[in-house]
Amino acid sequence: MTKINLTYHLKNIRHYYGNTKVLDIEDLKIEKGSITGLIGPNGSGKTTLLKLLAFAGRPTAGNILYNGRQEFPFSPTIRSKVTLLTQKPYLLKRTVFENIVYGLKIRKDKEYLETRVKKALSTVGLDYQDFAPRKWHELSGGEAQRVAMAARLILKPEVLLLDEPIASVDAKSAKLIREASLKARDTWGTTLVIASHDLQWLYSISDRQLSLFKGNIFSTGIENIITGPFEKINGESLVKTLGDGQAITLKGPAPKVCTAVIKKDSISIDLKKQAGDSGLNQLSGLLASMLLEKKSGHIMATVSIHDLSFVLRLTPDKISRLNLYPGKKVILRFHSNEVEWI
Amino acid sequence: MTKINLTYHLKNIRHYYGNTKVLDIEDLKIEKGSITGLIGPNGSGKTTLLKLLAFAGRPTAGNILYNGRQEFPFSPTIRSKVTLLTQKPYLLKRTVFENIVYGLKIRKDKEYLETRVKKALSTVGLDYQDFAPRKWHELSGGEAQRVAMAARLILKPEVLLLDEPIASVDAKSAKLIREASLKARDTWGTTLVIASHDLQWLYSISDRQLSLFKGNIFSTGIENIITGPFEKINGESLVKTLGDGQAITLKGPAPKVCTAVIKKDSISIDLKKQAGDSGLNQLSGLLASMLLEKKSGHIMATVSIHDLSFVLRLTPDKISRLNLYPGKKVILRFHSNEVEWI
Amino acid sequence: AGNKSLMMATTTSTDNTGLLDYLIPHFEKETGISLKWTATGTGKALKLGQNCDVDVLLVHAPPAEKKFIAKGYGKDRRQVMYNDFVIIGPGNDPAGIKGKSISDALSAIKNKQAIFMSRGDDSGTNKKEKILWKNAGIQQPDKEKWYVQTGQGMLATINIAQERNGYTMTDRGTYIKYQSQKGGIAPLKILVEGDKILLNQYSVLTLDPKNCPNAKYDLALKFSNWMASQSTQNLIRDFRLLGKKLFTPNAK
């Protein structure tokens, strides 16, 4: 019963480049028709994970179940149903038209090509007359990216994996790509996994967010990561001193990897410091931006504390109450126990 | 006197690919030590303009004065002083270290290479031990982008042209790249021109913003562009009806190109509609995001009206007064005369 | 067989002089047998016979031919014609061999260390040359500076001799061709000729059917007979290269 709705089930995946482990996922389930956002700094393993999900390579260890069955690269199921928009889209040395129909031709699907290409191009905001006959190199960076996207959308895939689809795309096109992605899910039941550094955009499209950090996955979405080095004080407290003199104190077993995760729900915001126990961190910073999370109606706020950024989720209520706006000085508060070490 | 401080002076630049005009700049001056932001949708000509500024090609027509003198591709001045980070950074098939020192070696500058590479890598947030010995293909997308950036920074150029430097870079690195750019200007007097789709980031770094649209330049920064088609009413009013039933009415001579520009300073925000003359557009929409413009302390607000986005600049005062937060319903107001046609 | 055709291996001299182009149409007309030939060095021609890749041979290396038959590869060696070899050299004759006997001439060349070009390719001509050294009582030269082995055909060797101002031994036919190519004023002249030992005998060989059952023995025999027939012998006698008589028929 439960398995029937899982598009992917990853078990004990480890992936190495040479001797370096870049992916370490114990268990990850992706439901049919869901849109999963993949967040993480450069080199955290997003592209690697997407390639594995596309079965463009095999993990060094572990199993990937697709629709409950173990599948392998080049299996016919995968080939016809899963498609990946690569991070650096590569266009074949042909016209834009030929590029877009390439996947269809492979599937021996050759009907109404013109109409379908016209539609695919308009979904990414490009004009058929102008762009279809162009050669692959007669495009700007963002135009090429959008052509590659159109070549994926036209396939009506069961799974659509997008690796930074809006990296060099303008705001209007980013919106179009969001709409096209949502439409794919709604009309064809497509499952999407999308990696992006544009959090606002990613939050506006995805049902659930996964954070990747050094190959480890955190399924609760964007989190605040504080990297070491920490100073050890009194045997159990770890302290990171910021450039402006403020300090963060955390509790935990002597960590070797020295990276702390503080969930955004553990952080609260205020205008002034309060009295509290010694374990309470109270840091003063500047509210940098406020973005609407469309689905929940909540607001994602970014607070800069010297050279660290913290993200937290606020209600409109709270904002009105504290009269918050970007540029305002605020206090962030979280307890030194509210930390996970990785 | 005035000319002495100009790094670039572009006069009557026209650039064509085949028969298509992609750039049409009558007069553009870029001051020494300034940081210019280049904004514009995909295909508007940003990359083309940057290539011309780098003297990597000649404009079809027109002159580019560099430090008051007309220069040409491959002239020794340009070669040693101007450098461009291309939109699709290309790494040579060598190690990261060799990639970063390539430009120095060309300049026969071979002292303290290791120390300088270490510094350049740390400026873009990469660890020397880990990355310097890697081969060009053993990098993630964002890491490659940052290596390319380091290879430009190490040259301490007189002019640094950056084409979407943070397109696939994480938030932390985007910050580092901003700091490195500012530092380059402050310590070496570098002139920077930066194209990016990330307006928040671009506003946080640039002194002045140029908008490109279909090869035309608007030197007042980000503007609101409304593309046709328009319906003509009463011989002089042009009306664009939005999907949600609202309509925008503009005045102007029968435009052929059908693109309207409304400056952000002509737009005001309110919570309720007011009485006004028939030329006043009052559109209801949703406040989508608020970003801090660090330098001015103003806030850049984005308002979604059906499928159009409007950008305007607000003071903290105004925000407090109207109690604005992302997600709030607002009214935008501008007069139908306040329009430029291109 | 429906298509009566014969494959022959021969030496380059018969082909290069044009003799075959002159004779074979007669043969084909008279017998209705079509004849193809491949012209190679004598050694390779015999090898092709040994491997049964041809049906008949026309060659000029009597000792090798006899060995070929003795080994059971060939049969019916029939002498059909001869021409002769000559020693040629630069007009100023630095070794002074003009008019001398063949053995004296070779000794003079050796003593003067005058350049001598040898084909060194084990061809019929080369084999004859080796016999001449032996007859003159001179140990076969090989690495001596004055003894140059070209490993090429006759004409190429003559051309090299001319470039190097050296002596060489050649069949008369090739010399006539060389002379004509130089417009009659060839730098290399005939200096020694006429000795009986300089005769160059051509023979037709058929292949032993025991070794090559598939070879067309009967047709080969027909060709051999035809070559020896009086009318053909007359044709050979009448053959002229650049106005000069070249081959003397001597079929028995």
Next chain:
Amino acid sequence: MDFIVAGFIKAIELLVSGDSSTWTAVLATLQVSTCSMLLSIGAGLPCGFVIGYFDFKYKKHVRTLLDTLLALPTVFIGLAVYAFISHQGPLGEMGLLFTLTGIAIGQTILAFPIVTAITASTIENIDQDLKLTLVTLGAGKRHIIATCLWEVRYGILAAAVTAYGRVLTEVGISMMVGGNIKYQTRTVTTAIALETSKGLFADGIALGIVLIMIAFIVNLSLSFLRRQ
């Protein structure tokens, strides 16, 4: 020197006068070279693709071997083919000796390593992103081969043209396997060798020019495939 000039004049004469021995040699040359090129491309492209595309354990060794095969002397190939198709060889029954088919077999062996090696090194240069893109668009193995080869078509063209030049000009195989039989297996190159051995240098030059003209016409008709 004069014979070079004479050769040029003679080349035109030969072609214009419709000299039958020249024309049959031209025809024979075209036949065998076309045949051997088709065979060697048909076999060499897939082999070159496999060697260039995949990473396998002994790849470097295979490449070294292949590069070594580029130095197969034509006479050697001629001898080896002869050994097989001579009457006493294992394929003697087929009667391929002294035929154009025999020559074509030898020339295929000559051209195959050239096509394979250059194709392999062209394919090796292929962008990793192209591979990934094809796989993720659902291309099967045949599509990947076809598309990759098409992406590097200018490199493939160079491979073919180089091999063609080699095949067109080789003498050793044609001589050994074909036997240089007039009106039958005489090709332009064996004819050149013959004329040269006769000392008719002008004729040799003339036939050489004829050969170059063949190559020129072939390359001209291929040039529409080139990048504009």
Next chain:
Amino acid sequence: MDFIVAGFIKAIELLVSGDSSTWTAVLATLQVSTCSMLLSIGAGLPCGFVIGYFDFKYKKHVRTLLDTLLALPTVFIGLAVYAFISHQGPLGEMGLLFTLTGIAIGQTILAFPIVTAITASTIENIDQDLKLTLVTLGAGKRHIIATCLWEVRYGILAAAVTAYGRVLTEVGISMMVGGNIKYQTRTVTTAIALETSKGLFADGIALGIVLIMIAFIVNLSLSFLRRQ
């Protein structure tokens, strides 16, 4: 067939016994091929770069011409060089006829179009982004040439190896210009031709194997340049 087996055995004998005529031929072959390869690479790489890198008006025509030159018959080149360096030729005074230097000149002419054509088509495949990157990093013309060639080093290697195979195996030039003079200008290939014409097929095969071994050793020592 037997002579192939015999040839293998003989090849080993020849090398082990230190047969002087074989070893001088091997030495001569190495000398001329090394010399002609150095010259043709020195000239061919820059030419190939210019043709492949720049867009100029008659580029397509130049490419067609170059491809045609790939089909220069060796005998033709041999004759042409002979015409210049024979005693009656314009360069007769230099005494290059029947010398290894003469052969090397001819082989350079043979290898030059191969190196140039393959280099050009490799360079043509270069990423536009590489060009732009180099220019914007301040590379001058010499740096651009050097770096581009280094970026496509595997393609260049293929060009060199192909040309080397051609030079190593050619007979026409060595025969015509060198004269196949024993202990002097006899190369391995002209020796093969000679042995074959003598009917000593096993010896021909043996020398062929010797030549292939030379190529193998050269390629083996080049293989460290290959992509790992």
